[in-house]
Amino acid sequence: xxxxxxxxxxxxxxxxxxxxxxxxxxxxxxxxxxxxxxxxxxxxxxxxxxxxxxxxxxxxxxxxxxxxxxxxxxxxxxxxxxxxxxxxxxxxxxxxxxxxxxxxxxxxxxxxxxxxxxxxxxxxxxxxxxxxxxxxxxxxxxxxxxxxxxxxxxxxxxxxxxxxxxxxxxxxxxxxxxxxxxxxxxxxxxxxxxxxxxxxxxxxxxxxxxxxxxxxxxxxxxxxxxxxxxxxxxxxxxxxxxxxxxxxxxxxxxxxxxxxxxxxxxxxxxxxxxxxxxxxxxxxxxxxxxxxxxxxxxxxxxxxxxxxxxxxxxxxxxxxxxxxxxxxxxxxxxxxxxxxxxxxxxxxxxxxxxxxxxxxxxxxxxxxxxxxxxxxxxxxxxxxxxxxxxxxxxxxxxxxxxxxxxxxxxxxxxxxxxxxxxxxxxxxxxxxxxxxxxx
Amino acid sequence: xxxxxxxxxxxxxxxxxxxxxxxxxxxxxxxxxxxxxxxxxxxxxxxxxxxxxxxxxxxxxxxxxxxxxxxxxxxxxxxxxxxxxxxxxxxxxxxxxxxxxxxxxxxxxxxxxxxxxxxxxxxxxxxxxxxxxxxxxxxxxxxxxxxxxxxxxxxxxxxxxxxxxxxxxxxxxxxxxxxxxxxxxxxxxxxxxxxxxxxxxxxxxxxxxxxxxxxxxxxxxxxxxxxxxxxxxxxxxxxxxxxxxxxxxxxxxxxxxxxxxxxxxxxxxxxxxxxxxxxxxxxxxxxxxxxxxxxxxxxxxxxxxxxxxxxxxxxxxxxxxxxxxxxxxxxxxxxxxxxxxxxxxxxxxxxxxxxxxxxxxxxxxxxxxxxxxxxxx
Numbered sequence: 001x002x003x004x005x006x007x008x009x010x011x012x013x014x015x016x017x018x019x020x021x022x023x024x025x026x027x028x029x030x031x032x033x034x035x036x037x038x039x040x041x042x043x044x045x046x047x048x049x050x051x052x053x054x055x056x057x058x059x060x061x062x063x064x065x066x067x068x069x070x071x072x073x074x075x076x077x078x079x080x081x082x083x084x085x086x087x088x089x090x091x092x093x094x095x096x097x098x099x100x101x102x103x104x105x106x107x108x109x110x111x112x113x114x115x116x117x118x119x120x121x122x123x124x125x126x127x128x129x130x131x132x133x134x135x136x137x138x139x140x141x142x143x144x145x146x147x148x149x150x151x152x153x154x155x156x157x158x159x160x161x162x163x164x165x166x167x168x169x170x171x172x173x174x175x176x177x178x179x180x181x182x183x184x185x186x187x188x189x190x191x192x193x194x195x196x197x198x199x200x201x202x203x204x205x206x207x208x209x210x211x212x213x214x215x216x217x218x219x220x221x222x223x224x225x226x227x228x229x230x231x232x233x234x235x236x237x238x239x240x241x242x243x244x245x246x247x248x249x250x251x252x253x254x255x256x257x258x259x260x261x262x263x264x265x266x267x268x269x270x271x272x273x274x275x276x277x278x279x280x281x282x283x284x285x286x287x288x289x290x291x292x293x294x295x296x297x298x299x300x301x302x303x304x305x306x307x308x309x310x311x312x313x314x315x316x317x318x319x320x321x322x323x324x325x326x327x328x329x330x331x332x333x334x335x336x337x338x339x340x341x342x343x344x345x346x347x348x349x350x351x352x353x354x355x356x357x358x359x360x361x362x363x364x365x366x367x368x369x370x371x372x373x374x375x376x377x378x379x380x381x382x383x384x385x386x387x388x389x390x391x392x393x394x395x396x397x398x399x400x401x402x403x404x405x406x407x408x409x410x411x412x413x414x415x416x417x418x419x420x421x422x423x424x425x426x427x428x429x430x431x432x433x434x435x436x437x438x439x
Numbered sequence: 440x441x442x443x444x445x446x447x448x449x450x451x452x453x454x455x456x457x458x459x460x461x462x463x464x465x466x467x468x469x470x471x472x473x474x475x476x477x478x479x480x481x482x483x484x485x486x487x488x489x490x491x492x493x494x495x496x497x498x499x500x501x502x503x504x505x506x507x508x509x510x511x512x513x514x515x516x517x518x519x520x521x522x523x524x525x526x527x528x529x530x531x532x533x534x535x536x537x538x539x540x541x542x543x544x545x546x547x548x549x550x551x552x553x554x555x556x557x558x559x560x561x562x563x564x565x566x567x568x569x570x571x572x573x574x575x576x577x578x579x580x581x582x583x584x585x586x587x588x589x590x591x592x593x594x595x596x597x598x599x600x601x602x603x604x605x606x607x608x609x610x611x612x613x614x615x616x617x618x619x620x621x622x623x624x625x626x627x628x629x630x631x632x633x634x635x636x637x638x639x640x641x642x643x644x645x646x647x648x649x650x651x652x653x654x655x656x657x658x659x660x661x662x663x664x665x666x667x668x669x670x671x672x673x674x675x676x677x678x679x680x681x682x683x684x685x686x687x688x689x690x691x692x693x694x695x696x697x698x699x700x701x702x703x704x705x706x707x708x709x710x711x712x713x714x715x716x717x718x719x720x721x722x723x724x725x726x727x728x729x730x731x732x733x734x735x736x737x738x739x740x741x742x743x744x745x746x747x748x749x750x751x752x753x754x755x756x757x758x759x760x761x762x763x764x765x766x767x768x769x770x771x772x773x774x775x776x777x778x779x780x781x782x783x784x785x786x787x788x789x790x791x792x793x794x795x796x797x798x799x800x801x802x803x804x805x806x807x808x809x810x811x812x813x814x815x816x
């Protein structure tokens with residue numbers, strides 16, 4: 001009997017149900033897509049923040065003091081400690097290897113450059129680095145990385161040098177100072193400390209490098225020559241070595257827990273810290289895998305990222321919450337309307353002896369069916385919506401999360417129920433006679 | 440007549456209209472809060488970005504590159520006069536820098552002469568152990584980078600002897616800086632100390648500025664500054680400005696799409712309410728038609744009703760939205776988001792539009808045939 005009544009109600013008057021269902025579908029679609037985006041946004045924004053470049057700096061531990069101004073190390077090549085380039089593949093074997101998005105070694109060499117073999121030399125720096133290097137990882141794969149990942153704001157006119165080739169790019173300020181140097185031209189570079197032992201042992205007098213591009217970095221590199229790391233190693237007489245490593249890693253915003261000293265944590269806390277992608281734990285893992293190094297957090301980048309990420313995700317949760325509330329109110333309002341509309345029906349049922357419980361039961365059963373149907377369709381629609389929103393906002397579609405389905409289903413049921421409860425309570429007070437008379 | 444009818448209609452179906460107003464007002468509240476946020480987020484977030492440090496650099500044109508001494512310098516007074524003349528409230532910190540490679544304990548070390556008082560404002564992300572500034576009496580104090588402290592075994596309060604050529608200065612370590620970059624291997628002293636050391640009074644290597652605001656605002660300020668300083672290079676530091684603009688546009692797109700989604704939902708709710716209302720009022724419409732009311736007039740009446748609903752919902756919602764955005768700002772940024780007055784009419788207009796869009800199916804009422812309606816009775 002009960003089931004038949006509910007069924008009849010759907011068959012007899014589908015139009016009325018349609019409206020509530022439509023509101024539920026749209027409401028739940030909004031809920032699904034906002035929740036999907038909110039779940040994903042932290043991850044996506046963290047990736048966006050990598051456009052700020054590297055957030056970790058690896059240097060040799062037992063080093064002399066770098067003579068460093070604006071990212072360029074002016075120390076002579078025979079001073080200080082070096083790190084081995086061959087070990088770098090190991091960075092992709094740490095626990096958070098997938099969060100290591102890129103790393104680039106740097107070796108700065110004071111040089112003098114000549115526009116032709118007999119021209120007067122000018123002093124500057126040569127920065128050896130990677131453009132796009134396939135780094136062999138101990139597990140047999142390779143990993144492609146270079147300056148475009150750790151220093152994405154560097155702009156090149158012309159093209160980057162090929163790794164390993166006798167090519168170079170020159171800084172914009174240097175290009176302005178020495179107007180003779182244009183892409184296509186060959187410059188001759190030699191170690192500034194020419195005549196010393198390093199120079200005499202291995203390198204020829206001047207090394208010809210073809211200029212292939214002009215780079216602008218808005219920093220000290222603008223006044224230098226950038227060349228493949230091998231060139232810098234050859235010039236400095238330190239094959240396979242480098243001095244600084246910039247690492248760009250995806251991290252979770254630092255909080256009070258991540259700032260604690262890992263040595264003072266309990267084993268459980270330590271595991272939790274180690275297994276969270278905090279910048280401090282990634283730094284720790286890098287230091288473990290590359291012994292003899294010092295890993296520093298570049299605070300400007302890490303702090304800004306952390307601050308903004310945590311603010312934006314709080315903001316997004318609030319926005320999601322308010323969107324959910326607005327969606328819930330709109331859906332509840334619609335179901336309230338459809339219940340109000342059926343006062344006549346309630347009157348008839350009551351006149352025929354239906355109790356308030358039965359009437360409420362029928363209406364709620366209807367709402368539940370609607371909620372299930374609306375939530376399922378809304379979930380699918382919302383997933384599609386989230387995909388397109390994700391790709392328009394982050395350039396990558398947001399993948400649907402099945403875990404949200406029960407959440408959305410529960411939400412739909414609650415909203416549809418509460419929406420009909422208020423009119424139902426009023427309906428319970430109706431006396432059938434006036435309603436049936438049409439008042 | 441029109442207004443009296445409108446009033447009657449509004450009063451007649453109070454419960455149902457209350458539902459529509461509720462939906463409209465909740466939508467208006469969220470939308471106006473989001474709009475407020477959308478207008479203010481740029482300012483709020485660009486302030487956050489200032490932890491990135493300086494974003495504007497004034498440097499001598501055609502500076503020479505040398506490893507050990509400041510080859511090209513510029514006049515401190517000229518630069519500071521220009522910065523004074525181009526006033527802008529968005530300038531957070533200005534710091535002149537003079538770099539000298541001096542030595543201490545026979546180790547070469549980069550000495551940065553700057554305005555130590557401006558340093559914490561310029562670089563809010565740097566951590567310090569000790570103090571940024573001692574009392575003014577102790578002129579000869581310095582801040583050392585973490586690596587310097589490690590290498591030279593310095594602690595807060597220890598003293599440091601800096602040499603450059605034949606100049607010599609005795610300094611006291613006030614604090615140890617941990618910044619993670621080049622600053623960790625530098626020694627920061629007051630600008631005059633560095634100038635004395637290098638024997639170039641009144642000269643600096645470059646000046647750094649931290650300016651809050653949008654990318655466009657910063658380049659505008661840079662352009663004004665450049666015209667006041669024709670002899671120097673004034674340029675925004677790109678690492679920072681580019682990332683800012685990109686992130687901002689994404690966050691704003693997110694907010695705008697939320698606004699659109701919520702508006703669609705509300706329109707649907709209004710549609711539901713209005714469709715139900717129209718069904719209920721078929722008899723009224725039949726009667727009006729039978730008495731000679733034109734369709735245009737009847738639909739106008741209904742639309743006016745919906746418009747009033749939209750305006751009322753928008754009004755209530757906009758007021759609540761001010762509170763919501765204040766709370767949001769407090770919760771997210773730790774300071775209230777200032778409400779703009781433009782949001783108020785904008786929200787109301789938007790709500791009226793949404794309500795009217797939701798009520799468009801009411802035009803179907805035109806098809807009502809009075810005779811059929813009455814016969815049904």
